[in-house]
Amino acid sequence: MERKIVSPCVMIIFGGTGDLTHRKLIPALYNLFYEGNLPDSFAVVGVGRKDKNASEYKHELQASLEKYSRYKIKPEVWEQFSKKIQYYKMEITVSEHYEGLKVFLNEMDETLGTQGNRLYYLSVAPSFFEMITKNLAQYKMAENVDSWQRLIIEKPFGHNLETANYLNTEISKVFPQENIFRIDHYLGKEMLQNMLVIRFGNALFESFWNSRYIENIQITSSETVGVENRADYYEASGALRDMLQNHMLQLLALVAMEPPAAIDAKSIRDEKIKFLRTLSKNNAEIIKGNIVRGQYGEGKMGSKPALAYRSENGISPKSNTETFIAAKLIAGNFRWGNMPFYLRTGKRMKQKTTKVVIEFKSLPEILYFKEYNGMQPNLLEIRIQPSEGVSFSFNAKRPGTQNGITNVMMDFCQNCSLENNSPEAYERLIADALKNDQTLFTSWDEIEASWSFIDNIANIWRQEQPQFPNYAPDTYGPSDSDVLLTNNGHKWWNT
Ligand SMILES: NC(=O)c1ccc[n+]([C@@H]2O[C@H](COP(=O)([O-])OP(=O)(O)OC[C@H]3O[C@@H](n4cnc5c(N)ncnc54)[C@H](OP(=O)(O)O)[C@@H]3O)[C@@H](O)[C@H]2O)c1
Numbered sequence: 259m260e261r262k263i264v265s266p267c268v269m270i271i272f273g274g275t276g277d278l279t280h281r282k283l284i285p286a287l288y289n290l291f292y293e294g295n296l297p298d299s300f301a302v303v304g305v306g307r308k309d310k311n312a313s314e315y316k317h318e319l320q321a322s323l324e325k326y327s328r329y330k331i332k333p334e335v336w337e338q339f340s341k342k343i344q345y346y347k348m349e350i351t352v353s354e355h356y357e358g359l360k361v362f363l364n365e366m367d368e369t370l371g372t373q374g375n376r377l378y379y380l381s382v383a384p385s386f387f388e389m390i391t392k393n394l395a396q397y398k399m400a401e402n403v404d405s406w407q408r409l410i411i412e413k414p415f416g417h418n419l420e421t422a423n424y425l426n427t428e429i430s431k432v433f434p435q436e437n438i439f440r441i442d443h444y445l446g447k448e449m450l451q452n453m454l455v456i457r458f459g460n461a462l463f464e465s466f467w468n469s470r471y472i473e474n475i476q477i478t479s480s481e482t483v484g485v486e487n488r489a490d491y492y493e494a495s496g497a498l499r500d501m502l503q504n505h506m507l508q509l510l511a512l513v514a515m516e517p518p519a520a521i522d523a524k525s526i527r528d529e530k531i532k533f534l535r536t537l538s539k540n541n542a543e544i545i546k547g548n549i550v551r552g553q554y555g556e557g558k559m560g561s562k563p564a565l566a567y568r569s570e571n572g573i574s575p576k577s578n579t580e581t582f583i584a585a586k587l588i589a590g591n592f593r594w595g596n597m598p599f600y601l602r603t604g605k606r607m608k609q610k611t612t613k614v615v616i617e618f619k620s621l622p623e624i625l626y627f628k629e630y631n632g633m634q635p636n637l638l639e640i641r642i643q644p645s646e647g648v649s650f651s652f653n654a655k656r657p658g659t660q661n662g663i664t665n666v667m668m669d670f671c672q673n674c675s676l677e678n679n680s681p682e683a684y685e686r687l688i689a690d691a692l693k694n695d696q697t698l699f700t701s702w703d704e705i706e707a708s709w710s711f712i713d714n715i716a717n718i719w720r721q722e723q724p725q726f727p728n729y730a731p732d733t734y735g736p737s738d739s740d741v742l743l744t745n746n747g748h749k750w751w752n753t
Contacts, residue, residue, distance in 0.1 A: 266299030274304020374405030446683030489572025552582030555727030
């Protein structure tokens with residue numbers, strides 16, 4: 259169900275020379291243009307403080323497109339697309355510079371017919387979020403009167419509940435909530451949206467989607483890379499704030515929420531919030547025994563030597579920042595009771611994968627079946643990235659004259675059959691913001707619920723000194739993460 263983008267507008271990227279713009283935003287816009295999904299009257303203005311002209315800027319973006327675009331660059335398409343790109347040099351900390359930007363944008367309205375509509379994208383350090391919105395207000399660049407002005411904000415939204423609350427209050431003074439688009443790019447991923455179809459479009463799954471039939475649900479988001487060049491950011495956030503507060507809890511909410519009344523922004527967000535609030539049942543006592551944190555030490559990734567986190571560039575040799583978290587959570591609501599949700603995320607792990615595994619309950623062993631060896635629980639695995647697809651494994655008779663069981667799998671691979679079939683998350687999200695559809699963006703209530711849960715964990719951690727490092731690279735994390743499951747008679751499904 260693809261709706262047409264109708265509104266002409268100018269998209270302004272604060273941070274137009276940054277890494278995210280080069281790797282994700284401009285490729286997303288090129289691919290939207292390639293597929294005819296941008297309005298005719300459209301322009302994108304990259305804002306940066308480096309001295310360069312539009313032509314130099316376009317050259318740099320073209321080089322990045324060659325590397326990162328989903329579609330191969332066609333010269334005739336690039337020629338048309340590049341006409342829509344402009345560069346504007348300014349200091350975002352200097353208030354008067356916004357006046358110049360305003361004049362520049364107004365002139366574009368005259369020549370392009372973009373009608374004063376603006377999509378502001380804050381692809382800069384979070385410390386600038388408040389300053390930019392205040393300046394937009396001061397120069398009346400976000401009035402939302404005869405035209406619309408929307409704001410896309412990158413994560414992280416705050417560092418804890420208090421700072422997120424403050425940021426939300428300040429931004430809301432300038433932009434109404436319905437014009438604020440808080441990005442969690444996981445929500446733009448094709449398989450996350452597919453999760454709703456799998457759940458609510460298949461009687462087989464939705465009828466069994468509760469603690470009477472499901473033994474546990476596991477969500478893993480693991481990376482093989484270390485901290486790379488994001489030392490400052492990561493030291494302050496760790497896996498708790500970088501992954502659990504946003505991506506992991508969003509994934510969990512989509513897996514566990516009640517069916518929404520409709521597939522629209524409000525109905526889906528309402529259900530996600532209701533679920534996220536159930537997490538407050540995981541009080542300090544429960545959290546203490548059910549959350550494992552880790553930090554990688556020195557070792558090898560395959561045959562290559564890998565530094566310990568504490569030896570990485572820009573990281574304190576005494577750092578206690580966690581690069582791994584595993585959690586056992588309960589929702590305690592009617593659907594899920596005390597069934598455990600296991601979540602884990604980490605760096606320098608054995609596999610790069612994001613997936614959800616639903617482990618169904620095993621059948622009681624009646625006498626006859628005891629003759630069979632190797633019965634496995636049914637597993638539904640939803641793979642989100644890098645491989646996208648769904649598999650379902652079940653038991654069947656091993657062919658032959660003897661009784662025996664073999665575990666077989668039905669597999670649907672979403673990204674191996676058709677070339678370029680899955681749009682990048684940022685394509686979908688930018689297209690939705692242009693269409694004014696907030697379904698795949700995070701509401702303030704969701705952020706509030708997730709930060710209160712994360713703050714509880716951070717407070718408990720502050721009282722205890724971790725024993726770091728506690729896992730080797732190229733593994734599945736600390737052994738305590740396995741114990742978390744074996745204590746309940748479960749195990750991580752690492753396939
Ligand atoms: N990169 C990613 O993969 C990624 C992923 C998720 C979220 N994010 C979030 O996205 C945002 C941007 O990240 P990034 O990696 O693209 O950062 P980055 O590469 O460091 O880029 C920062 C941008 O901000 C601009 N800037 C900084 N100070 C400025 C000033 N005083 N005046 C004008 N422009 C200024 C820089 O312009 P100059 O180059 O001209 O100095 C540059 O364009 C951050 O909030 C980050 O948390 C990034």
